[in-house]
Amino acid sequence: MAFTDVSVTFGQGKDTVQALDRVSLGFGRGSFISVVGPSGCGKTTLLHVLAGFQKPSSGRVTVGGTEIRGTGADRGVVFQQGALFPWMTVAGNAAFGPRMRGASRREREERAGHWLRVVGLWDFRDRYPYELSGGMQQRLAIARALANDPAMLLMDEPFGALDALTRERMQEELQAVWRSSGMTLLFITHSVEEAVFLGTDVVVMSPRPGRIVGRFPSPFAQDAATRGTRTVKSDQAFVALREQVLGLILEGAA
Numbered sequence: 001m002a003f004t005d006v007s008v009t010f011g012q013g014k015d016t017v018q019a020l021d022r023v024s025l026g027f028g029r030g031s032f033i034s035v036v037g038p039s040g041c042g043k044t045t046l047l048h049v050l051a052g053f054q055k056p057s058s059g060r061v062t063v064g065g066t067e068i069r070g071t072g073a074d075r076g077v078v079f080q081q082g083a084l085f086p087w088m089t090v091a092g093n094a095a096f097g098p099r100m101r102g103a104s105r106r107e108r109e110e111r112a113g114h115w116l117r118v119v120g121l122w123d124f125r126d127r128y129p130y131e132l133s134g135g136m137q138q139r140l141a142i143a144r145a146l147a148n149d150p151a152m153l154l155m156d157e158p159f160g161a162l163d164a165l166t167r168e169r170m171q172e173e174l175q176a177v178w179r180s181s182g183m184t185l186l187f188i189t190h191s192v193e194e195a196v197f198l199g200t201d202v203v204v205m206s207p208r209p210g211r212i213v214g215r216f217p218s219p220f221a222q223d224a225a226t227r228g229t230r231t232v233k234s235d236q237a238f239v240a241l242r243e244q245v246l247g248l249i250l251e252g253a254a
């Protein structure tokens with residue numbers, strides 16, 4: 001997956017806003033890329049370009065060497081708020097992607113059932129989204145995206161609206177799914193701690209127009225399962241990397 005000199009400009013004349021400025025960024029299959037940066041720096045725009053929602057004004061984005069031409073089932077997207085279909089049951093939401101692809105009823109039920117079990121919502125399959133808590137709704141949104149078997153999952157601040165305890169549980173669940181699936185993840189967050197905890201790489205963006213100002217390999221995604229989340233997050237090396245990333249963001253904002 002590679003961004004090469006990608007710029008995005010919105011509007012015209014004096015209303016022009018440059019959201020991204022010649023962003024180049026590459027990462028391999030199975031990476032977990034966390035993206036952090038000040039508000040309005042273009043993180044969502046970056047994700048929208050990769051999802052195929054937004055065309056770059058210049059530059060190119062390729063996946064597996066092929067230039068992106070639009071949205072695709074190979075790239076699942078999860079937004080901050082679930083964006084679930086309120087008129088469909090939990091099972092109906094989870095089976096939506098396979099249904100759109102024309103999968104057979106049996107395959108739809110199998111795929112949706114598998115992911116509902118993984119995210120712990122199987123017992124709620126006949127309920128409606130409004131009957132679920134915020135954390136459960138986000139788990140459903142993740143299951144719905146995963147039911148498409150995407151090679152890449154793009155997540156835009158997916159845990160931002162959750163309480164601290166639920167958020168940490170969701171981080172652990174996401175990490176477990178990522179580890180077992182071999183999926184590539186692009187994960188946008190305002191939490192530097194979350195970025196360092198989850199990512200194999202932490203990418204830091206400058207204030208608008210967004211540029212990449214730093215990229216840090218992070219080893220912690222690999223050992224959270226064995227050492228426990230609290231132990232990892234209070235580890236000296238973890239705190240040092242978190243402060244380094246935060247320092248770079250604050251430096252750019254000054």
Ligand SMILES: Nc1ncnc2c1ncn2[C@@H]1O[C@H](COP(=O)(O)OP(=O)(O)OP(=O)(O)O)[C@@H](O)[C@H]1O
Pocket residue numbers: 010011017018019037038039040041042043044045046208
């Ligand atoms: N469709 C659009 N039309 C015009 N301007 C836009 C559009 N989308 C984004 N922008 C502008 O581009 C800039 C980058 O926005 P973007 O949402 O990508 O930032 P962000 O880093 O995700 O912000 P936040 O962290 O606050 O969610 C902002 O100034 C925003 O106002």
